[in-house]
Amino acid sequence: MSDRDTWRPQWADVAVALALLSRLPVRVDASWAEARGAHQCWAYSVAGLILGTISAAAAWLGMAAQLPVLAIGFLIVATTAFVTGAMHYDGLADSLDGLWGGWTPAQRLEIMKDSHIGVYGVVGLVSFLGLQAALYGQLTNQDIWPVIGIMAMSRAVMVPVMAWLPNARESGLSAQVGRPTRSTATLAILIGVIVALITGAWPAVFGAALAAWAVGAIAKQKIGGQTGDILGATQQVAEASALICVIALT
Incomplete structure (x- = not known):
């Protein structure tokens, strides 16, 4: 019996x-x-916690240097992009180009595979980068800890999307990883919720969940499932939605 046949969280999953x-x-x-x-995949929320801690540390250095709040916001975004290889931003851009640039599921998937970026991707990246920087700057002006909860929760919601939707193509990173079980998805969400509550980012739970559902529903309607790009877009939209909810409700 292989590890694919049993489910038990292991610390090595975090790595x-x-x-x-x-x-x-x-x-x-x-x-x-x-x-x-x-x-x-249950450890995606733990990875978000670690990435959020790194970004929060960068924000703290910016605050110690008395940088403007918008500069601190961009520092958080830049740190996250650097540490993650900007993979979620790439997924967002590819998803926007594909979902709105093609007329059929096959065309949309082909556009999403293209390494070139189109106008939807450019506008989406600029909008999300600016929005996240402005929101993070405003947030850190109030409290720095919710940054960690937001990043954990926005990655936790990728897992139920993976479990909910089939793979839209047979190849790619998402197809290679496979579909998590309900137990895996539940643990990912539970950890994300706990981190969000502890860090004072409790509204991120609702914002991230709503965003993940919206992106998943659009992907299901337009390409019949999810891909690695869709998961990246899910994380980005969930992060922005979580930020908005945290600032509005705390």
Whole structure:
């Protein structure tokens, strides 16, 4: 019986999640990670916690240097992009180009595979980068801890989207990882919610969940499922939605 046939969270899953969702220098046994499949996805929220802590530390340095709030916001965005290899931003841009640039599911998937960026992707990236920077700047002017909860929750909601929607194509990162079980998705969400509550980012739970549902519903209607790009877009939209809810409700 392989690890794909049983579900039990393991600490090594955190390293696998970080290897997938960031460019942090973590050591992973590739054959073991492949055998684990989607069982490691529960750790996406833990990876978000770690990435959020790094970004919060960068924001603290900016605050110590008495930078303007908008500059601190851009510092958070830039730090996250650097540490993650901007993979979620890439997914957002590809998803926007594909979902709104094609007329059929096949065309949309083909556009999403194209490494070139179109007008939808450009406008979306500029809008989300500016919005996130402005919101993070405003947030850190009030409290820095919710940054961690937002980043954990926005990555946690990717897992139920993976479990809910089938893979829209047979190849790609999402298809390679596989579909997590309901137990895996539940644990990912539970950890994300706990981190959000502890850090004072409780409204992020509702904002991230609503965004994940919206992106998933659009992807299901337009391409019949999810891809790695869709998951990246899910994280980005969830992060922005969580930010808005945290600032509006706290």
